[in-house]
Amino acid sequence: MNLPGEVVIKEVGPRDGLQNEKLLVPTEHKISWINQLSSTGLTYIEFSAFVSPKWIPALADAAAVAKGIDHVQGVTYAALVPNQRGLERALEASVDEVSVFLSASETHNRKNINKSIDETFQVLADVASGAKTAGKTVRGYVSTVFGCPFEGNIKLEEVIRVIESLLEIGISEVSLGDTIGVANPRQVAETLDVLLKRYPSESLALHFHDTGGMALANILVALEMGIKTFDASVGGLGGCPYAPGAAGNVATDDLINMLHAMDIHTGVDAPKLISSARFIQEKLGKKLTSRKLQACQT
């Protein structure tokens, strides 16, 4: 097997995970949790989103979280930003990196952002420009790359069009999202086969949800094809409010378990990570879905 020696995991639980929870986790618990995550060896934590509290009430305290957490050397603290107002708040809060987002599906983009893809780009271009002027790197999420709850299959040329536009506005890394967890290994191989002829593997990350349980199989394929950056969420937290039935992100704990078993270095301490998963599980008062967490509980 052609596997890399090292992989970067971008922890998105505090943002992508919590944004879907009905229960509002108190700010002090979020801070405590993110500090635990910072101590696991993770080098990237998307800690919140500077979006309107009307859209995502669960993340209304982004500024207070940014202020309260320890900013550990060597860890990038990123936040999602939808527009200029969000960027201003993110810069005030001294984030290390800004993430922008849009969908490869016109319908999903409209449901999620209330704009067409082209209209969204005009906003994102300003955000990216402003962030870079302030000395920040910008990451771009593309949703529904492998399937849309409204449109079904998304043509690869649509995905390429969105990636091109993101790279043009100076995005440093594009994270390709399987928002509803329908990607299969053959599809991942076929998609990457096309994309990696156009873009260097360092410019792409993969972001799998685990609705069908195929996330680790998909990651395996991507690893073999040269992708070395993956988004994940402790305990398998997450979902999508505009994608009914979708499960959470691939669980960071399951991902590092597979990677470490294959002698792939992540720098993450597995027992500390499981502790942090248990912590947020207890605060949410519900069983999270990661296999590793379930196995430890029996």
Place this chain on the structure above:
Amino acid sequence: MNLPGEVVIKEVGPRDGLQNEKLLVPTEHKISWINQLSSTGLTYIEFSAFVSPKWIPALADAAAVAKGIDHVQGVTYAALVPNQRGLERALEASVDEVSVFLSASETHNRKNINKSIDETFQVLADVASGAKTAGKTVRGYVSTVFGCPFEGNIKLEEVIRVIESLLEIGISEVSLGDTIGVANPRQVAETLDVLLKRYPSESLALHFHDTGGMALANILVALEMGIKTFDASVGGLGGCPYAPGAAGNVATDDLINMLHAMDIHTGVDAPKLISSARFIQEKLGKKLTSRKLQACQT
């Protein structure tokens, strides 16, 4: 990707799944469930085990189940048999195929069977001989191929020794079990790389438990290397009484979801299979772990 056009799934839920449940499912519900499984397009169902009720009380009604179920043309109804007494009962019940079992780990074998591996072989040789005299094929399970809860890693030469002995006594297919769900894709690739130089792929099946969530990734690797037969359990039922913390088998519903998404034919009707998973879930009164089942419930 080098994937086969067709895969055979051997449904082991009624045996490997139910044997670990504390709740005794009434015989009539088992019969109803197995009849539902027979109507899904599955071609192989291991419906019970003819073991002492003292060992596995949950399967004490094997003979009544064999008598009660519809024997659908084109479906092989198999049962696990540990010894001569079990074989007699299985033959009386007109099973289509007999399964025997032992472990690649001396310690696990002693805990599970109360005999050494060599002593077990003497018993299995008689069972295989008797079954073949009665015109039945014999399948062989090897447990703990990818790791043992007591011994840790099992040397591949130990696995080969057990496979050799099974083939010598006329076993038609050897099912390699990841009893505690610790196999990783690299290990599966390395193991099959050695074994497939010695044995034709048709003589091997793989049997993954999903403790670490890696079962589908492991199956993907095995598919690419030429394996076309996999054991699975509806809803992800299962576990191992002598392997603490182990999860159930890979879920048949998740497996066919991945295979069908990759255009690999199984002959199984997905909605009917999900219905049968819901049926047994309701009878057991607890949430089963398959991703597909969980996604359908939300």
